[in-house]
Structure formats: C-alpha cells, structure tokens
Amino acid sequence: MKHVFFLSFLIALGMLSSCDYVTMPYPKNKVIQGGGTGFVKKVLLEDYTATQCTNCPAAGIIADGLRTANGGRVITIGVHIGSLSQPSGTVFTQDFRTTAGNNYNNLFVNADATGYPSGMVDRVFIGNPAVYFLGTGNWVSSVNSRLMTQDSAFLTISNTYSSTTRTLSTKVLTTSVSPLPNTYRLTVLLTEDSIQAPQKDQDSTQLPNATVINYWHRYVLRDAINNNHSGWGDTLTLPHHPSVVGDTVSKTYSYSIPSMFLTIPCNDKHCYVVAFLYDAATYEILQVEQQKVY
C-alpha cells in the first residue's frame, strides 16, 4: 500500500513538472499591446500647429520635452489646423489637416482667431473666462497638474496588423477603476511619428523665409479610426451605470492604413493608435493610451 501511494506521488510530481517556457513571446503575426499597466493616469497634450506657423516648432520642443520627461505618461499629438496649414506656393504643398482636427479646431481652439500655436491638456475647461485651449506657457504646469490627478479608468490597446494588406484591427479595452457616473465616449485616432516635411521656424537659420525643408513633424494626427473620421468617437456603455470598479468594455475597430493621406505618404512603421476616454458633456479626457501599430 505504501508503495502505491509513493508511486502515486511520483506520478503526480511528473505530471506537475509540466512547465511551458516561452523564449519568443511575439507571434509571427505580430500583435502589440499597450496600456493596462495599472492605475496610472496618463495625459494627452494636443499641440495645435501649422506648417506655416513660425512659432509652432518652439511649441513642438515643449511637447517633446514633456513627453520624454514623463516616461510614457504624457502622450502628444500634433494637430495641423487652420489657414496656416493650407498648401501654399511651391514649398508648402502638403496638407496635414484632417476631418477630426478641423472639428476639434472649430469647437475648441479656432486658431485663426485665437492664435498659433495652441494646445489642450486633457481638454480641461479652465481659466477665467474658461477656455479649452492653452498658450504654451501653461503647458508644463497643466500637464504636471493633470499627472497628479487620480485616474478613473485605464485603457489597453491591442493591435493586430498585416503590413502586407495594411489592415489594422485595434482592440481597446476600457476598465473602470472608480465609479463613472456620466456618459463617456471613446475616440481612437491614428498618428504618425517622424514625418519629414517643410515647416516655417522663426528660430531656424535656414533661409529663405525661415523655412526648414526637412523638418521632423512628430506624432502627427493622420485620421480618426472610429465614428466616420469625425474624432468624436463612440459612446461607451459599461456594464453598470454608474460604473463600478472592474467594469470592462471592449471595442474592436478595423481600419486600412492608406499609403497616402492626400499627398503625404504614410509610413505604417511609424504609426500609432491613440485612444482616449472622455466625458461626453464636458469633453474632459479621463484617460489616454497609445500603442504602436506594429
């Protein structure tokens, strides 16, 4: 009898010894996931810019600094808008404007009236009189202030992409980490980093007209993936209303990344999916996440 039991334990030991070691976690059909790192508030800084705005590169430097200084907790988007983004002459032939960017400019910024560059930090309605847009002098303090706020949701982005067909399937998982009492929308955008194109820059020594021919445009808004390119996203319905901690909803979108947006080629290796959750009434962004397409 003793031997039977010992034998049973040895068999059990052999069975339990099954451990799966994975040396290469990434599948060949590459899927990339971002976010979901826990309860960390991330901040969206939207840099409303234009290729023919001479002050705008200085704003881009501030945005770059905030992004790199905060270890992934600050996500930036360059949104080209207004009349200074219209193609002009023989140098500025490219148009970075988008339907979503135009909608944002019309509602929040109106840069032709209020000036370039301008920015929004989590679309917080602030000041006296209250406005959404901020001058560059307020970006650092606003971002730091938002970084101190408690998050109420977190987002996880999973991208499945075929570079052959340029088809993207992006899954955004939203998880409530505190009760969400209002109506919220989820916007999913496509951005592209490091596009070389002309840019006016008052600090540049390149002539003529302070134009930098091979300027690096960073994290440029290229399109809105959901809700018909509008940028307003979809209403998000969580299992409970108000939501409870742990409520989760998953949204999956299919999108074909064009090889060109208007006349500007799109390098899919530099593309990112940016998703943000915002309050439908106030537009304030609760949480944002970004993930490379592949």
Place this chain on the structure above:
Amino acid sequence: MKRTYLIFTLSILVLCSCLLTVGINAQNQPANLGEIHGNFQMDMQYYNPDSSIKAPVVPEKTGMNAFLNLNYTRDNFSAGMRYESYLSALQGFDPRYTGSGILYRFISYTTQKLQITVGSFYEQFGNGLILRTYEDRGLGYDNALEGIRIKFNPRKGVYLKGIYGTQRTFMTYGPGTVRGLDAEVNLNEFFSALADKRTNIILGSGFVSKYQPDAGTGTYIVPLNVGAWSERINIHRGKVNFQCEYAYKINDPSAANDFIYKPGEALFATASYSQKGLGISLSGKRIDNMDFRSDRNATINNLEINYLPCLTRQQTYSMLNFYPDATQPTGEIGYEAEVTYKIKKGTLLGGEYGTNLLVNFSTVSGLDTMQLKPAQDSSRMGYKNRSYFGFGQKYFEDFNIEIDKKFSPNFKLIAIYASQVYNKAVIQGEPGTPMIYSQIGVTDLVYKISDTLSIRFELEHLYTREDMGSWMSGLVEFTIAPKMFVAASDQWNYGNSISADRIHYYNGTLGYIWGTNRIQLSYGKQRAGIYCVGGVCRTVPASNGLTLTVISSF
C-alpha cells in the same frame, strides 16, 4: 456548472441527514449523532449621503454582507458549508460579490495516515510563497480551492500534501487549474537517532503548477502551464529559531506584471531568540516578479495563488494604521527587526508589576532595477536587476517604540511613538503624490473602576506636512463586563490645508454580548483610506451611516 455545485451541496446535506438518522435508529448501542457547530455574522450599513467627506452616493441606501458557517463532525468524518449573502455588498468590497449562495462546502475524512477532502479547502505550503489559500472577510478576500486535497503521512516524520482544484473568484470560479504537491520531513521524527537531540530540523519542498488555456485573443504567446517551486528549512534549538524559504517561478506573463516573461523569485528568512523577559527577531525578504495567479488577466486581489508575507509591524491603532504597507508582488526588498524586553518587577523602572518595552524597525524598498528598452527586449524580460540585494526607491519605513506598563491592579498604560515613511505613489498607485513622512503618538489608558466596570481612553496624534496634513484621534470606551460596552470616538483632520476639509469623523458604538452572541450598533463617519491585513489591502471609501453587526456561534 451551477447545477453540479447545487447537487454537490445537496449531497452534503443529505449525507449529514442520513448519518444523523442512522445514529438515531441505532437502538442497541449508544447513539453517536456527531456534532454540528457553526457561526453566523452579519454586517449591515445604512449610508447617509455626505458630500463633505466625498462619500459615494449609494442608490440602494444599505449594504449587507452575511455569512453562516455550518460544520458537521462524526468520528473521522466531517462536512461543512458556508452560506454567503451580499445584498448589496458593503461599500469598499468588490461589487463582484453579489447575490447569495454556497460557494464553500466540503466533505472530509481522516484515517491514521490519510486525510481526503473533496470540495472547498484552504491550504498553505510553507510560508505561502507558492501557495496559500485563505479567507479574510474584512478584506473581502477568499481564494479557496475547489477540488481534491490529499494529506498523507506515510511514516513518522514525513508529511505529504497534494492539491488539485480551481480557485474561487467572488461568486464563481476562475478559469485556471491549480495543481500542487508539498513534502515536509521532520528529521528528528524521521531518524530515531535524532529524536532526543536538542536541535530540531524540518525540511520542506513544494511545487505548484497552474494551467490556463489561451483564448487566442491575446497579444503574446503565453505559457499555458506555469510552475513554481520552493525549498524551505526550519531549525530550532532551545531559545533560537531560524527559518528560510526560497521560491522560484518560471515565466508567467500576466496583467499584474504587464505581461513580461522574467522568472519570479522570492526569498524569505527569519531568525529569532527568546528567553524569559527578552525576545529578538530579525526577518528579511526579497520579492522579484512573484505575482502568481490562476488567471493571467486577473488584477487587484483576485485569484492569487500565493501569499508574500509582509515584514512590517501589524498595527492595531488607527493612526498607526493610517498609512499601512502593502506588499508589492512585482518587486520589493526589506527587513524587520524587533526587540521586546521586560524590565523586572521591583526595579526602579519596572515598578511593582514590571514594564514591557518593544522596539520595532522595518523598511521596504523597490528592487534596484533597470528598465529594458522594448527594442532591446525581444524576449520581454521587462527589466534587469542591477544588484541582487540592492535597494531601490523606498516604499515604506516604520520605527516604533512601545511601553506597556501596569501601575496598579486597576490602571494600565500603553504608550507608543512611531515614525513612518510612506510612498503613496507606489503603495496606493497614485503616481505623482509625494512621499509622506509622519510622526505618531499613541496613549492607551485603561482604568478598572470595579470588577465589572472599566473605562478606556485612547489618544492618538499623527503629524505630517504631506497628504491631508495632521490628524488627532480620541476614543472613550466604557465596559460593563461581561455584557455591554459603549464607545465614542473622533478622528479630526485638523491639519488639512483646505479649511473645509478639516473634518471630524465621529463615531459612536454600542455593543451587547450574551453567551456566544454579540450585537453591535455604530453610527458615524468613516474616512476614505485603505485597509490592510498582512500586506493585502482593499480600498475603503468614505461613508456616513449606521452599522449593525450581529455575530453568533453555536
């Protein structure tokens, strides 16, 4: 699935009834009906809306958690169950605790060398570094295993345990399967030649494996079977005790570790010396990516297989528990030292009854690591350690001095000074919040008016410039033994930089006890914070209302 569980539960009840019937019908011999024991607990709270303390609005106005344990034993046979009800769960408990049901039930029988349990069970291997299932109602924590457990004692000094099951997650069971085996050998019992030796040595070894299928919708190639093993030793000789355990876990990408493939490790060691009037203990631990769950997508306290001990003093007073440490399973290193000393009776400081002194120091930091850039981390190791025993960012530190002095048969004093450092950004997951440095003083006075009447005063103060600023707290408790007690308390955030938030959190409690029953009624405000037991925590939201607690056992 639910039907199976229902049948199982009904089977237990029918079996118990049959056994009772057999006992009753046994006319020719003394009836052995066995014994039924149990206990009941209900906590119910009525919530008042209170925007001043940012208490969440509770649409149902009340919450209720209730439990009934029922255990039947007869000779070597035992069976039991627990009925639970969350209608709705009290604020601060995970809302996935909802409804009522019997999630815990078991049948067990024991022979001289064998114990077999089917159904639900709690188990621990060693210190729990690779397996510990347990229940803590205050935390809303229950990771019981549902399946089979066999304990086998093949010969003197050898103890074997095997488990196979799925884990409870709120009102259902998790998707993973947990298998484990543990062997412990007491050398002094095993070898008769060592039986009379003063040095006692126990060796132990455990292995746990979890299996979870891959739904195929994830991002990475994940291991379906993840194994963890541990080795431990306990040496005891006279006044000295030493124990050490090391655990290792293979690649286990999960939501808790951001899906990295780095192996996990945990090292825990403690040494102690005790003699009459003096106790010294020193403990240390190092945890590296040792979060181990039966569901790779689980978060917070859900479906944890193992338990990583917390090496900081378990405090009982409210201000000392204001900023409690929470174990960081993804990585931390720390140690704790404690000395207790009793100054003898009849000395200048000892007085007529002696004086107990306690000094405790503990510190916990992150590991000294370096993040790997994604481009250079194709195997997703996530980070690498700069030095194995290096200390990184400080998470928590606590220094305590406690004096426990009885002045007369009727008067006793406990006085505590503590200095704490608390990394709220890491422990409560609120990046950007500054480190909190606090100094705390506690005085606890008990005066016995008569054999049945006593009064207790508790005065506490917490000084800090950070977070919500300083607090003071007071409590008066009047006990009419053995039946009744009345208490009133207040916590005042007088040091808050925002004057509107300098709030009094008052509370009144009335309790009545008879036999093994207790009814307690409390009314007042509860501040928001976190509640921790042994390094495992849950968030407690602010609340204002009436709480009724009923506890009974039989």
